[in-house]
Every structure is written in C-alpha cells, then in structure tokens.
Amino acid sequence: MEILTTGEMEQADRLSIAGGVSGFALMLRAGQAVANAAADLAEKGPILVVVGCGNNGGDGFVAATELAARGHEVSVILLGERDSLKGDAALAAKGWKAPVLPCDLSALGSPALIIDALFGAGLNRPVKGDALATIEAIMANGAPVLSIDLPSGINGTTGAVMGAAIRATETVTFFRKKPAHLLLPGRIHCGRVRVADIGIADAVLDEIRPVTFENTPDYWNGAFPAPHIDGHKYKRGHAVVVSGHLTSTGAARLSARGALRAGAGLVTVLSPDDALGANAAALTAVMVRRMNGAAGFAEVLADRRLNACVIGPGAGIGEETRALVSTALAAGRALVLDADALTSFADTPDRLFETVRQSGGSDIILTPHEGEFHRLFSEMSNKHPFRSKLERVRDAARRSGCVVLLKGADTVVASPDGRATIAANAPPWLATAGSGDVLSGIIGGLLAQSVPAFEAACMGVWMHGETGREAGPGLIAEDLPEVLPAVLRRLYDRFGIDY
Ligand SMILES: NC(=O)C1=CN([C@@H]2O[C@H](COP(=O)(O)OP(=O)(O)OC[C@H]3O[C@@H](n4cnc5c(N)ncnc54)[C@H](O)[C@@H]3O)[C@@H](O)[C@H]2O)[C@@H](O)CC1
Numbered sequence: 001m002e003i004l005t006t007g008e009m010e011q012a013d014r015l016s017i018a019g020g021v022s023g024f025a026l027m028l029r030a031g032q033a034v035a036n037a038a039a040d041l042a043e044k045g046p047i048l049v050v051v052g053c054g055n056n057g058g059d060g061f062v063a064a065t066e067l068a069a070r071g072h073e074v075s076v077i078l079l080g081e082r083d084s085l086k087g088d089a090a091l092a093a094k095g096w097k098a099p100v101l102p103c104d105l106s107a108l109g110s111p112a113l114i115i116d117a118l119f120g121a122g123l124n125r126p127v128k129g130d131a132l133a134t135i136e137a138i139m140a141n142g143a144p145v146l147s148i149d150l151p152s153g154i155n156g157t158t159g160a161v162m163g164a165a166i167r168a169t170e171t172v173t174f175f176r177k178k179p180a181h182l183l184l185p186g187r188i189h190c191g192r193v194r195v196a197d198i199g200i201a202d203a204v205l206d207e208i209r210p211v212t213f214e215n216t217p218d219y220w221n222g223a224f225p226a227p228h229i230d231g232h233k234y235k236r237g238h239a240v241v242v243s244g245h246l247t248s249t250g251a252a253r254l255s256a257r258g259a260l261r262a263g264a265g266l267v268t269v270l271s272p273d274d275a276l277g278a279n280a281a282a283l284t285a286v287m288v289r290r291m292n293g294a295a296g297f298a299e300v301l302a303d304r305r306l307n308a309c310v311i312g313p314g315a316g317i318g319e320e321t322r323a324l325v326s327t328a329l330a331a332g333r334a335l336v337l338d339a340d341a342l343t344s345f346a347d348t349p350d351r352l353f354e355t356v357r358q359s360g361g362s363d364i365i366l367t368p369h370e371g372e373f374h375r376l377f378s379e380m381s382n383k384h385p386f387r388s389k390l391e392r393v394r395d396a397a398r399r400s401g402c403v404v405l406l407k408g409a410d411t412v413v414a415s416p417d418g419r420a421t422i423a424a425n426a427p428p429w430l431a432t433a434g435s436g437d438v439l440s441g442i443i444g445g446l447l448a449q450s451v452p453a454f455e456a457a458c459m460g461v462w463m464h465g466e467t468g469r470e471a472g473p474g475l476i477a478e479d480l481p482e483v484l485p486a487v488l489r490r491l492y493d494r495f496g497i498d499y
Pocket residue numbers: 010013023024026027028030052053054055056057058059118119120121122123124125126127128131148149150174198
C-alpha cells in the first residue's frame with residue numbers, strides 16, 4: 001500500500017473535492033468511521049470527545065453527533081473558542097446540538113473512552129501551554145484513547161513527537177496510512193491503526209504518484225522469485241559470502257545459511273587460509289572455498305556464475321576489506337555491503353560512493369544500523385532531530401547511488417530513484433546478535449536469484465521480520481534461517497504459487 005505524506009494527503013483531499021466530492025462529505029465519512037471504531041472500543045459507558053479548532057476537531061464533532069444518535073452518552077469539550085471554528089469544522093459543530101463544554105481539565109471524569117480530535121495533519125508547531133496541558137490530562141486520565149487521523153502531537157510526515165503526544169489505544173486514519181503510522185516513535189503512539197475509506201477514489205494516486213510504500217508482500221510480489229518447475233539450481237544463482245579470519249567466521253556462515261534458505265541455488269563461503277578448517281568443519285550444504293585477499297577474490301569472481309556477493313559480516317575493518325569491496329564492485333556483481341564493509345569506509349565514505357559510481361553498478365545494497373549509517377552519512381544521521389528516518393535514508397540512497405536499508409523496528413529501504421518502503425513487522429526480539437548477518441544473507445540469496453536490488457532489500461527485510469515472528473521470543477540468529485521455510489510456505493500460499 002502507498003503511504004502518503006500529510007502534503008500528499010491534502011492533495012488527495014483537494015483532488016477529490018475537485019472531482020465533485022465535497023470536503024464536508026469527506027468529513028462526514030471520516031467522522032462516521034471514527035464513530036464505528038469508538039463503538040467497537042466502548043460498547044457502553046460515557047464517551048468524551050476532545051476537539052480542537054481545525055478539521056480534525058470537525059471529524060470529532062461528526063463522530064460525537066453520530067455516537068449520540070446511536071444512543072451513546074457523549075460529551076464534547078473544545079480546546080479553543082467556538083467562534084474560531086471555520087469552514088467544514090464549523091459546519092460539523094452545528095450538527096452537535098448538545099452543549100460544547102469548556103476545556104476544564106480537572107473535570108474529565110471517568111469516561112469509557114476518550115476520542116482525541118485535537119490535532120491531525122495540521123499540527124505545525126510544538127505543543128505548548130493549554131494544548132500541552134490537555135494532552136497530559138488525557139494521558140493522566142487512564143481511559144482508552146481513540147485518536148482521529150494521528151495521535152495529537154505526532155507529526156504525520158516524520159512520526160516525531162512535537163513536544164508531547166497522545167498515546168492512543170487505536171488510531172483511525174483515512175484513505176492511506178501516513179509515515180507517522182509506521183515510523184517510530186509515531187507508530188508506538190498510534191496503537192492499532194485502522195484505515196478507513198472516506199470516499200476518496202484510488203484514481204487520485206495516478207496524479208499524486210506516491211513514492212513511499214508499506215513494506216508488505218503486496219508491494220513486491222511481482223518480483224518474488226518463484227522457482228520454475230523446469231528450473232535447476234544453477235538457474236537460481238550462486239551467492240558468495242566473504243568470511244573473516246579464524247576468530248570471526250560465524251557471521252559469514254549465518255549469512256550464507258540465510259542466502260541458501262532464501263532460495264539461492266548455490267552458496268559458497270569464501271574463506272581465508274587461516275579460517276578454512278573452521279569453515280569447512282562447520283558447513284555442509286553451504287560450500288567453502290579458499291580465497292585470500294583482493295587478488296584471490298578477483299580470481300574467484302572470474303567465474304560469472306557467481307552472481308551475488310555479501311561482504312561485511314565478520315569481515316574485519318580496514319584496507320583488506322576495502323579492497324574486497326572494490327574488487328566486487330569492479331567485477332560488477334550484485335552486492336550487499338554490511339557491517340565491517342561499511343565501517344571500513346567510515347573515514348572515507350566518498351571513496352566508497354565514487355567507486356560505486358565508477359562501477360556503474362545498480363544492484364548494490366548498503367545495510368547499516370543507525371551507528372554504521374552515522375559513520376557513512378554523518379550529515380544525515382539521527383543526530384539531526386528534525387529529519388525523518390524516511391528522508392534521511394532517501395537522501396543517503398541518492399548520495400551513495402546505492403539502495404540503502406537502515407535497520408530498526410521501522411526499517412526503511414530507499415532507492416536512489418526516490419522509492420522507499422517502511423516495514424512494521426519486526427518483533428523486538430529480532431534485535432539479537434547475528435540477526436543482521438542473516439538479513440544480509442537473505443538479501444544476497446534473493447539477489448542471486450536476479451531479484452532487483454530495491455525489491456530484494458524490501459523482500460529480505462519483510463522475510464527477516466516474519467522469521468522473527470515465526471521463531472518467537474527467545475530466538476537466536478541461528479533460528480532465523482531454520483524457520484524461513486515456514487514463512488516462504490505462507491508466501492507461496494498467499495501468492496497462489498502451486499506445484
Ligand atoms: N477535506 C479535508 O481536508 C479533510 C480533512 N480531514 C481532517 O482534517 C484534519 C486536518 O485538518 P486541519 O488542516 O484543519 O488541521 P488540524 O485540525 O490538524 O489542526 C489545525 C489547527 O490546529 C492549530 N495548531 C497546529 N499546531 C498547533 C499547536 N502545536 N498548538 C496549538 N494549535 C496548533 C492550527 O493553527 C489550526 O487551527 C485531518 O487530520 C483529518 O482529521 C478529514 O475530515 C477528511 C477530509
């Protein structure tokens with residue numbers, strides 16, 4: 001599904017209105033959707049609707065009117081002056097025939113549900129004063145909260161908390177999700193997210209041309225590498241994973257196993273001499289081959305069948321790793337650069353980006369966590385608090401000429417062409433030692449099967465998140481490749497792939 005920034009959502013509203021659906025009709029449907037969600041959350045008991053002066057408040061008035069008509073006990077308090085309501089919001093307020101109570105925070109009572117209609121997409125500055133006190137009072141009340149469009153205080157486009165923000169039980173948004181429903185901390189404040197149809201036609205998207213998507217199978221199913229019934233393993237590619245020296249070989253093996261489980265036809269761990277025995281003793285289906293330094297790597301890559309490389313897990317930081325990266329780039333291979341391969345360029349990120357540019361390669365993926373991202377893209381790191389993760393990663397992709405995947409509970413993948421996805425399926429226990437190594441391997445395995453880099457990165461992130469769910473709490477990285485078949489089985493079923 002597409003994700004719309006608040007600016008794009010405004011455009012969707014405008015295009016709908018231009019197409020003949022009035023703004024008030026949209027507001028009526030929005031308010032009704034909120035009333036439906038409220039009735040699910042509070043079958044009985046008083047409902048308190050806290051409204052602000054914009055159209056978010058207008059949605060709140062419609063919901064209040066609708067809920068009262070259905071027999072619920074509803075009261076409305078307004079933060080601001082009734083006279084300041086304008087346009088559709090003023091019209092919506094007219095429908096509410098009972099009194100509008102002043103915003104007395106000491107008298108919120110014990111409602112069964114609070115509907116938060118203070119601010120939505122129009123929040124444009126940090127909350128202070130009365131607004132801040134109202135958000136704090138709602139939170140202190142302890143009743144479940146249903147937020148309209150966005151939890152008040154959350155910036156819809158960045159997901160940032162603007163001073164203070166509601167923590168909702170559920171959020172009802174309209175037409176499409178906004179970045180804040182998926183990016184942290186916004187996602188945590190939203191609770192469950194419900195997307196309501198308010199009569200905006202999907203056709204408006206042809207004009208808006210969104211470039212941000214939720215990372216789900218529906219987004220990348222067209223690129224999913226289902227094996228052909230008449231295929232054989234050599235048609236499913238050959239991924240190579242570069243091993244570190246004797247004391248750090250496990251990461252490459254984890255990665256290699258991820259690549260094999262993800263469906264690469266063949267996977268080889270390329271091992272320096274000192275680690276050959278350790279790797280050979282620990283590998284079975286994954287092959288092992290001697291490879292020493294950049295010259296040795298170039299010899300290995302003379303075989304064009306070895307079509308995808310993973311460099312970084314346990315590789316070691318320094319010139320040796322930098323030379324291996326340059327070799328893979330010069331050889332024009334689809335490439336995942338992770339962990340030490342990224343940190344090796346911490347002092348000279350431009351050297352990496354320049355080598356990428358010279359290689360002309362388009363299937364190159366960088367998979368940093370926030371620390372590694374900072375080392376390569378210091379001007380785009382999260383030390384700059386006003387930039388969203390989405391925009392930071394998008395800028396990094398443009399800057400590097402690579403697909404950039406910034407890990408986290410809200411992993412963002414961005415392509416140099418501007419497309420980006422946000423994932424929301426990773427469980428917290430996925431953040432464990434070696435988990436990232438498996439991710440790089442899964443992506444390498446998909447690249448080996450000729451999945452384009454952006455889709456491979458998105459697919460890998462989603463599969464990794466699902467394997468985390470499948471394995472459950474207590475998982476260790478070794479579990480991830482082992483439960484991938486169950487995740488793939490479900491994907492096959494979902495896509496109707498049958499043999
Ligand atoms: N036709 C449309 O545009 C539709 C809009 N809808 C609703 O309208 C909302 C957007 O409405 P608006 O653009 O009127 O914006 P909001 O209602 O989100 O808020 C705007 C108001 O809040 C004030 N404000 C912003 N930041 C503040 C702060 N930090 N402290 C105090 N006051 C602050 C603004 O000055 C303005 O008065 C959406 O979130 C959605 O709920 C829906 O009714 C669907 C249709």
